[in-house]
């Protein structure tokens with residue numbers, strides 16, 4: 001029988017921002033398929049609790065690492081130590097992110113810096129720390145988490161949209177450099193999913209009505225609905241897929 005091209009069992013996966021939210025669901029999805037998963041966030045307590053939950057629920061090998069993704073030096077030193085301890089990850093998911101909202105005329109430059117650092121520079125810092133070792137080994141999968149907001153603007157989040165547009169082009173640029181080392185770099189751009197990041201939106205009746213009207217699927221996404229696309233991009237099934245951006249948005253960006 002042919003081997004299963006989607007099999008990721010035994011592969012080592014680091015998911016940034018997996019202490020909660022989408023990253024947590026993505027890490028759990030990888031663990032459910034037998035990957036060894038490294039949970040990440042800023043707080044040791046939160047990361048350890050999330051790692052325990054996923055290990056208990058899936059039986060997978062799960063560990064944790066903490067660093068601030070906006071601190072290039074901390075990222076470098078923590079990931080050097082991680083590689084020494086666990087080996088070179090087979091799978092890297094750059095998911096940690098932040099949203100700040102304000103009308104453009106009032107947007108604080110410090111918030112601009114925080115959004116760009118957390119959503120875009122972070123993916124560079126983390127990938128820069130891991131991909132040389134992936135290249136030396138001759139294999140790797142990098143999945144960057146973008147957003148529908150790289151395609152569709154919304155009022156009050158221009159910096160967020162700009163950062164996610166940057167993630168799409170970072171994906172293509174990294175893919176261009178890394179494909180020759182058998183490292184596939186791709187992007188998943190989610191639509192709207194209920195997490196801490198957008199509590200104010202899913203608690204707002206008018207916004208929920210807008211989601212129903214604006215999304216062909218007429219609903220919010222469920223975080224588990226991102227996992228299938230991630231498994232595809234982390235497995236041999238996507239061995240010749242490079243620099244792509246897959247929208248997982250219930251059809252939102254395919255219609256006006």
Ligand code: NDP
Nearest residue numbers: 017019021022041042068069096097147192193195196197
């Ligand atoms: P959450 O706010 O629920 O979770 C954010 C995660 O990122 C947490 O694990 C947090 O860790 C981590 N994080 C944030 N800042 C830093 C930092 N400076 N250093 C280290 N870790 C950090 O967000 P979501 O789960 O909603 O979002 C995850 C990703 O998905 C983001 O990139 C977001 O832009 C993207 N996305 C989300 C959508 C949605 O509808 N929710 C839609 C489209 C894209 P800690 O516990 O330390 O705070």
